[in-house]
Amino acid sequence: MSLLDVRDLSVVFQRRGERPFTAVDKVSFTVEPGQTVGLVGESGCGKSVTSLAIMGLLPKRGNKVTGEVLFEGTDLLRLRPDDLRDRRGREISMIFQDPLSSLNPVIPIGIQVAEVLERHQGRDRKQALRESRDLLDAVGIPDPQRRLSEYPHQISGGMRQRALIAIALACKPRLLIADEPTTALDVTIQAQILTLLKQLVDETGTALVMITHDLGVVAGLCDTVNVLYGGKVVERAPRHELFAHARHPYTHGLLNSVPRLDSPRGERLHAIRGSVADNIPWAEGCAFAPRCDNVVDACLEGPPPLEPTAGGGDLRCNNPVSEEVAVR
């Protein structure tokens, strides 16, 4: 049994007087214990909404969440709010994008780490603080004893993200969802944080769902990659398969648009033309069709199905990039 089995997860935003908007459209994917799975896509493709829906953190009002999120066989979407709350932080944790705003500005770091331990492991404050110090030490924060009493604005961005990771992993959860954990950090710190995440995840056997728009992050970390476009999974493949021969024109375009040091001088950067605003609704065809170079008539007749490929992945495309065309 998979650790996490997301089946046909849909999220529809419904605001009074407005047309409903499908942010996540029947997304399915699985995460095996200890595995690292990437959710990749550009802004607005439904990555974050997917993660919030899995955690049950979307506001009740105005959002319709359907489908199943099976965590070790239990459907999180049908769990009582109290039971779900008991699992959050203990069995499933989450790290957010902006480490400064994710920490409570008026509470010292130590208390914030301790809070999870008190909540889920029934530690008293003293014991929880002692464990917090060890946790901060484990995520590579220097002088952890002093950091315990410091406030978030007094430590650096990289250290804040480390502290958040410490908080998220405090109860040794089986699944960690990281929503763009490195976006707000500069490049050198990004690398450190990713290395740290990988190391901790390997040590504790925690499965990781990595949500990112950064293909570099995916390349270094993920076992399997799900590429989202317009709220649907358009391609799923093992990491090496994806980077070696991406089949979906969107994935192909994404990989081609990464600037490379070994490209000839003066060559223009490849770009996917248009923007997300050009999308057509999936009901009318492939959402990517207006921006696609490989578009054929079938693309505008209805949504293409997600079909297994020879490479062990899945693909939603009528006219994929041929397997022989390697990414440059």
Next chain:
Amino acid sequence: MSDPTTQAGTPAPRSGDDKPRPGMSERSIGLLGDRKKARLDELAQASASDRGGISLVRDAARRLRRNPVAIVGATIVALFVLMAIFAPLIAPHDPVQRFDELTKNLTVDTIPGSSSEFPFGSDPLGRDFLSRMIYGARQTLFVGVLATLIGLALGVLIGAIAGAFGGWVDVVLMRLTDVMLALPSLLLAITLVALASRSSQWTVIFAVAIVSVPIFARLLRGSMLAQRESDHVLAARALGVKERNIVLRHMLPNSLTAVIVQATLTFAVAILDAAALSFLGLGDPDINRAEWGLMLGVDGQRYFEVRPELAYYPALAIIVVALGFTLLGEAMREAIDPKNRR
């Protein structure tokens, strides 16, 4: 800088500051260098003290100490509070006692003025005016503190409930505060005092407190709602923190700063409102109690032609104390404002 030539040819400004080079105007560079050095020292000191784990409170206090407005406000407030606390020690006489040497000189159109034993002279009943002024600080502080605290407590309660629950609870509570805000505060206070069958010190305190409730409630509710949407509250939810703890530990403490600052400002208003109620004759009917508003309203008004000081001193005292609290409150608001935090 004021002298561009000293800057232009100096690749390493640090060394240039310490050792002026020959051929340049030595005085100007010395002066400039000194000033720059002093500023660098100051900066270094500031960043050094930043490094040791300072709390938000100490950070704000440090900024307060540098602000002259805060110092003036704090001095006034401190003097006022000391005067109130040590009134029995400072006051030369019993504020209630009617002195024979004063009463015998009281006529329809004379009230004894300053003398060596009674520096401020007499009040219309032959009591020592200075002692009554000093004891008046007590009364003012008492009314102000209690009214503010009661208003704060009720306002925080209402605001926190509205902000924490949201939905229809929020709507009902906020419409209630809207009704209260719709009436001018003094009018509302007068109405409330008038509702009581017998006015006393407590009716004044209560009326002034109620008037400040909607302001606190609105303020807290607004920032609670903002906190509700904040990332760290979402992060706390993602960690499975209980709703009660999210409200009490994460939303409320982050929302309180604005309310606490408002409390200092409300304090000034409470003093003014209480004085106004006394002035209008809606205050404490006890003639022995020394209260600035009462002294200004009853004695000051009635005997203004005879001895205007009876009105001037209490009025001045009220103005200065209210100003002191306002200055301190404004300075605190600036100091706590995270936008000023480095």
